[in-house]
Amino acid sequence: MDVISTSTDAFRVQNLHKSFGELHVLKGVDMQFPRGKTTVVLGPSGCGKSVMLRHLVGLEKPDSGSVWFGDQRIDKLTESQLTAPRRQVGFLFQQGALFDSLTVQDNIAFPLIEHGVASGAKARAMVEHVLHLVGLNDKINVMPASLSGGQRKRVALARAIVMQPAVVLYDEPTTGLDPITSDVINELIMKLARELSITSIVVTHDLASAFQVADRIIMLHDGRVELAGTPEQVRQSELPVVARFLKGKASPEELAEIQS
Numbered sequence: 001m002d003v004i005s006t007s008t009d010a011f012r013v014q015n016l017h018k019s020f021g022e023l024h025v026l027k028g029v030d031m032q033f034p035r036g037k038t039t040v041v042l043g044p045s046g047c048g049k050s051v052m053l054r055h056l057v058g059l060e061k062p063d064s065g066s067v068w069f070g071d072q073r074i075d076k077l078t079e080s081q082l083t084a085p086r087r088q089v090g091f092l093f094q095q096g097a098l099f100d101s102l103t104v105q106d107n108i109a110f111p112l113i114e115h116g117v118a119s120g121a122k123a124r125a126m127v128e129h130v131l132h133l134v135g136l137n138d139k140i141n142v143m144p145a146s147l148s149g150g151q152r153k154r155v156a157l158a159r160a161i162v163m164q165p166a167v168v169l170y171d172e173p174t175t176g177l178d179p180i181t182s183d184v185i186n187e188l189i190m191k192l193a194r195e196l197s198i199t200s201i202v203v204t205h206d207l208a209s210a211f212q213v214a215d216r217i218i219m220l221h222d223g224r225v226e227l228a229g230t231p232e233q234v235r236q237s238e239l240p241v242v243a244r245f246l247k248g249k250a251s252p253e254e255l256a257e258i259q260s
Contacts, residue, residue: 090160150181
């Protein structure tokens with residue numbers, strides 16, 4: 001059953017707080033992620049973007065606040081109860097997280113077999129379909145070590161969509177890639193959103209990527225939402241934190257940390 005079918009938001013988080021020891025990472029975060037749109041969560045490294053993303057699939061539990069997948073609150077679910085909503089969500093990890101001992105075919109087929117969705121010829125056909133979508137048909141039998149960084153990321157993306165998810169989460173999808181390869185990944189994000197009607201949630205600190213793919217941008221800074229709006233609204237913002245980030249300019253307080 002599609003648990004997000006009656007909600008206009010694929011995900012939303014309300015008053016989310018999360019600490020790790022003395023470090024308070026998320027400080028009362030409220031976010032909505034509309035269905036069928038690409039929402040980019042933008043902000044500097046260490047501002048809580050990836051921690052927020054991990055809450056959406058239950059890899060982290062909030063200290064307080066709530067996480068909703070459509071109409072279903074999921075932050076209180078057990079691991080076994082999370083299985084159904086997780087099957088509707090693809091996750092592209094920052095480093096790809098491919099299994100080096102498995103071929104491209106077996107890497108992509110892994111979730112199909114693990115969840116009992118398909119095996120044998122049917123699984124191979126599903127793998128071939130998603131490899132075609134990411135432009136890597138000829139790599140089905142190779143090992144990950146033979147792939148470039150960009151190709152590995154595309155294989156990981158194929159694995160993220162092979163279960164035909166309603167939502168795909170992207171954690172820093174262009175990190176470590178050159179500008180041309182980053183552009184290929186950005187074009188793929190837009191292609192999949194368009195052709196598969198996928199809701200996309202992209203966490204990044206890459207400004208070029210953010211403005212290329214986003215329908216909406218949420219600016220996160222120091223564990224708090226500073227601004228949410230269209231790319232144009234973000235560009236025109238006069239909020240000091242947003243303006244400094246867009247210009248790549250450190251604050252006096254941040255510069256003071258490196259002065260003796």
